[in-house]
Amino acid sequence: ILNVEQSPQSLHVQEGDSTNFTCSFPSSNFYALHWYRWETAKSPEALFVMTLNGDEKKKGRISATLNTKEGYSYLYIKGSQPEDSATYLCAPTKGTGANNLFFGTGTRLTVIP
Amino acid sequence: DSGVTQTPKHLITATGQRVTLRCSPRSGDLSVYWYQQSLDQGLQFLIQYYNGEERAKGNILERFSAQQFPDLHSELNLSSLELGDSALYFCASSDTPGGGTEAFFGQGTRLTVV
Numbered sequence: 001i002l003n004v005e006q007s008p009q010s011l012h013v014q015e016g017d018s019t020n021f022t023c024s025f026p027s028s029n030f031y032a033l034h035w036y037r038w039e040t041a042k043s044p045e046a047l048f049v050m051t052l053n054g055d056e057k058k059k060g061r062i063s064a065t066l067n068t069k070e071g072y073s074y075l076y077i078k079g080s081q082p083e084d085s086a087t088y089l090c091a092p093t094k095g096t097g098a099n100n101l102f103f104g105t106g107t108r109l110t111v112i113p
Numbered sequence: 114d115s116g117v118t119q120t121p122k123h124l125i126t127a128t129g130q131r132v133t134l135r136c137s138p139r140s141g142d143l144s145v146y147w148y149q150q151s152l153d154q155g156l157q158f159l160i161q162y163y164n165g166e167e168r169a170k171g172n173i174l175e176r177f178s179a180q181q182f183p184d185l186h187s188e189l190n191l192s193s194l195e196l197g198d199s200a201l202y203f204c205a206s207s208d209t210p211g212g213g214t215e216a217f218f219g220q221g222t223r224l225t226v227v
Contacts, residue, residue: 032213043115043203046154046215065226089156093212100169100212101146101205 138206
């Protein structure tokens with residue numbers, strides 16, 4: 001079982017605000033870090049899969065950075081919109097054997113119009 | 114549409130019974146993951162199969178078992194069901210065994226044990 005921590009657990013922001021949250025994971029034997037967006041009553045959808053230390057990925061107003069040496073990743077949302085309201089999950093993988101796609105409990109984001 | 118199909122969508126059964134949940138992965142994906150989401154809980158990893166072989170195991174109860182068939186579809190068998198097994202069960206698939214590429218999730222099977 002991997003110790004994956006996401007913070008904060010929940011977050012309320014006003015429409016137009018920018019926000020960010022954190023995923024912390026064990027840095028040993030790191031292979032890849034996944035970010036998923038999970039809207040209520042739907043299934044999780046992949047945002048990013050990151051593998052390289054220092055990697056930065058972007059999709060529209062959402063971006064993510066990765067630090068594999070210290071074991072953390074940040075997800076940023078610029079100019080939050082109500083449709084960004086969802087739970088954002090991260091999952092590290094070790095690539096081999098156990099503990100693949102072991103999700104954290106997520107950060108629940110609510111964007112207030 | 115993720116390309117991952119789970120059946121049935123909903124299932125209501127009594128305590129002590131046995132059910133089978135089915136997952137058809139995206140075309141070409143060899144890896145299948147099963148997750149359980151209980152009320153107000155996150156996604157709990159149960160088990161992963163890759164090309165018919167068990168690849169990784171999470172907190173899967175002994176009453177639960179899974180397999181992946183030669184056509185790559187997977188089944189999750191839940192037996193001696195208890196009220197606490199009521200949950201949303203997700204299946205996800207990916208094309209690699211080690212989690213280096215994104216996983217695609219099905220819509221889930223909602224199991225209610227009464």
